[in-house]
Amino acid sequence: MEQRYVKETRCYKTNRVFPTDVNNHNTLFGGKLMAYIDDIASIAAYKHCRCSVVTASTDSVDFLTPIRPTDSVCFESFVTWTGRSSMEVFVKVIKEDLRTGERDIAATSFLTFVALDEQNRPVTVPAVVPETAEEIRLHETAEHRSEMRRQRREQSKKFADVLTTKFAWE
Numbered sequence: 001m002e003q004r005y006v007k008e009t010r011c012y013k014t015n016r017v018f019p020t021d022v023n024n025h026n027t028l029f030g031g032k033l034m035a036y037i038d039d040i041a042s043i044a045a046y047k048h049c050r051c052s053v054v055t056a057s058t059d060s061v062d063f064l065t066p067i068r069p070t071d072s073v074c075f076e077s078f079v080t081w082t083g084r085s086s087m088e089v090f091v092k093v094i095k096e097d098l099r100t101g102e103r104d105i106a107a108t109s110f111l112t113f114v115a116l117d118e119q120n121r122p123v124t125v126p127a128v129v130p131e132t133a134e135e136i137r138l139h140e141t142a143e144h145r146s147e148m149r150r151q152r153r154e155q156s157k158k159f160a161d162v163l164t165t166k167f168a169w170e
């Protein structure tokens with residue numbers, strides 16, 4: 001079976017925080033951070049399967065510490081685990097106080113991408129091989145997260161069945 005090392009999927013991107021990026025607390029706007037996370041995660045997934053990918057889900061984004069205009073914000077993403085056509089991607093967000101060099105984990109997130117063929121059908125992806133202690137830990141715990149996602153998806157589908165698509169005035 002075809003396989004790739006986690007390191008072959010790894011991506012990094014560092015941004016400044018400009019006035020247009022912040023909320024009314026003068027910290028990085030959460031929606032902006034989520035867009036950056038989805039963006040860099042999709043590149044890791046694409047590098048893994050070398051075909052088109054779509055975001056199937058984002059587990060959660062845990063905003064651990066605020067990111068301020070005096071910080072840089074570094075995003076790191078890599079594929080941690082694969083199913084048949086799905087890939088779990090981990091994104092680590094590290095902020096660095098540019099005045100002191102102090103670095104902190106600002107946010108973490110797990111996303112799932114599905115590889116698609118030219119007809120937009122899910123297609124088999126290579127297995128992923130972890131090497132570092134961090135990669136191995138994330139790989140070993142992924143099966144459990146995948147099962148949690150499966151259960152949540154079932155609940156979301158049932159929930160959608162009882163929701164109306166009508167406008168309030170209809």
Ligand SMILES: CC(C)(COP(=O)(O)OP(=O)(O)OC[C@H]1O[C@@H](n2cnc3c(N)ncnc32)[C@H](O)[C@@H]1OP(=O)(O)O)[C@@H](O)C(=O)NCCC(=O)NCCS
Pocket residue numbers: 054055056057082083084085086087112114122149153
């Ligand atoms: C994601 C999508 C392609 C899955 O298609 P599907 O017809 O449900 O296909 P399947 O049921 O065969 O699932 C394919 C894989 O996706 C995984 N999957 C599907 N929905 C998932 C979800 N919500 N979370 C995590 N994994 C999911 C399945 O577990 C399966 O994994 P596996 O092949 O590794 O076992 C389809 O639901 C879709 O197109 N969703 C919209 C995606 C989108 O528009 N994203 C952009 C967000 S704005």
